[in-house]
Amino acid sequence: MQTSEIVIAGDTPGIEWRLPVIRFKGSDAKAPSVYIQAALHANELPGTALLHFLCARLRKADEEGAILGDITIVPQANPIGAAQSHFGEMQGRFDLASRTNFNREFPLVALDDRESLLEGREALTAVNRLKRELLHMAVGADLMLDLHCDDQSLQYAYIDDAFWPEASDLAAALKMEAVFLSDGESTAFEEAVGYAWKHEGKAAKKTRLPGRLAVTVELRGRCDVYPEMAKADADGLWNFLAGRGVVRDDAFVATPYEGPAFALDNIEIIRAPQAGMVLFHRDIGDTVKEGDLLATIVTRPGMAEGDIEIRAPQEGLVATRSSARFARRRDDLMKIACAEPSKAKRKAGTLED
Structure with missing residues (x-):
């Protein structure tokens, strides 16, 4: 050595x-x-x-x-x-x-x-x-x-x-x-x-x-x-x-x-639509179906009408999850690896900066 x-x-x-x-x-x-x-x-x-x-x-x-x-x-x-x-x-x-x-x-x-x-x-x-x-x-x-x-x-x-x-x-x-x-x-x-x-x-x-x-x-x-x-x-x-x-x-x-092996185009990146506290309903390693509840964004604590539900866009494997429990608008929350391509447009290269 x-x-x-x-x-x-x-x-x-x-x-x-x-x-x-x-x-x-x-x-x-x-x-x-x-x-x-x-x-x-x-x-x-x-x-x-x-x-x-x-x-x-x-x-x-x-x-x-x-x-x-x-x-x-x-x-x-x-x-x-x-x-x-x-x-x-x-x-x-x-x-x-x-x-x-x-x-x-x-x-x-x-x-x-x-x-x-x-x-x-x-x-x-x-x-x-x-x-x-x-x-x-x-x-x-x-x-x-x-x-x-x-x-x-x-x-x-x-x-x-x-x-x-x-x-x-x-x-x-x-x-x-x-x-x-x-x-x-x-x-x-x-x-x-x-x-x-x-x-x-x-x-x-x-x-x-x-x-x-x-x-x-x-x-x-x-x-x-x-x-x-x-x-x-x-x-x-x-x-x-x-x-x-x-x-x-x-x-x-x-x-x-x-x-499994997934093309990058098949990775759904789940983002927060608004800022707020994140309540996750699914964990890494979970297999989810289209429409399953992934997380709730609490935008107005104490007022349930401010809650935003985030649901799976398609069936897949929850590969990653954020450790943060407060998200800004458009923060990444999860990556879900799927059998079908995401409908979201993705530029060639890395998934995230």
């Missing part, structure tokens, strides 16, 4: 950020290489917990010569966001300086132009230098896992159509309860990695990428940071690495993924 730090100069004198990187050298040049990061949204820590326990297992495997492919791990990918606090609460999703989501606006470059990511860094802001360092490491691997979490949610993942159904082994290993098949049309980290691979060489854009994987894994909710849960997730990720030949494990047995 090798450890190092990438130093990122701050945008004001006397400030710098340090990005720890952990590397395990593989013994087989033909084995896939892997890049895994967590906490790009700095306040999403289930992935950091997973990697803490996975690294312990990888250190043991390293001593036993069981690591076949090169593995690069960045357990806390956003030291800038981790230092942002407003009235005692970490603000890890958006850069306070630019108001930009830390998981947006990654450069879209072809794999052949990978080294251009590190050119002229001194003229960029600290956040953009961080993004380029992360992307440079990731596109050089064969497999990339970006570990996130939702607010309150099932275990699921965003997977580009170009990697499906080959990526069902990851869904099975992590016991995912759903897969969202994305269209690869945004500047999020996962899709910037996929873009680089799709545009490798001078041939036409690739639509299938066998042997590669770029995925955003949503490890349940932000508060789901527990040792036993993280250990189980680390074991699942180990099994994925074993199945792909990155580590050697003679006891590994592959299992099929039997859960």
Whole structure:
């Protein structure tokens, strides 16, 4: 195991950020290489917990010569966001300086132009230098896992159509309860990695990428940071690495993924029509039918005539739910994964900012 730090100069004198990187050298040049990061949204820590326990297992495997492919791990990918606090609460999703989501606006470059990511860094802001360092490491691997979490949610993942159904082994290993098949049309980290691979060489854009994987894994909710849960997730990720030949494990047995996969166009995002207190009637993991009562918005406490009922637009699986119990107008309350497309129009790319 090798450890190092990438130093990122701050945008004001006397400030710098340090990005720890952990590397395990593989013994087989033909084995896939892997890049895994967590906490790009700095306040999403289930992935950091997973990697803490996975690294312990990888250190043991390293001593036993069981690591076949090169593995690069960045357990806390956003030291800038981790230092942002407003009235005692970490603000890890958006850069306070630019108001930009830390998981947006990654450069879209072809794999052949990978080294251009590190050119002229001194003229960029600290956040953009961080993004380029992360992307440079990731596109050089064969497999990339970006570990996130939702607010309150099932275990699921965003997977580009170009990697499906080959990526069902990851869904099975992590016991995912759903897969969202994305269209690869945004500047999020996962899709910037996929873009680089799709545009490798001078041939036409690739639509299938066998042997590669770029995925955003949503490890349940932000508060789901527990040792036993993280250990189980680390074991699942180990099994994925074993199945792909990155580590050697003679006891590994592959299992099929039997859960559902939904196109992003089939995700109903339930929003609050007005501001008010939220009373949820359904929880994550529930299957609802069209017309079922999902939540009540209490707009005028003490006056029942101000209550607004929100009902399911179609049958589906409640995949996520907000932890907030007061909503502003148009706040997201739930995501429901459905068999049929939503009637709401959706632009290509990510579901939310």
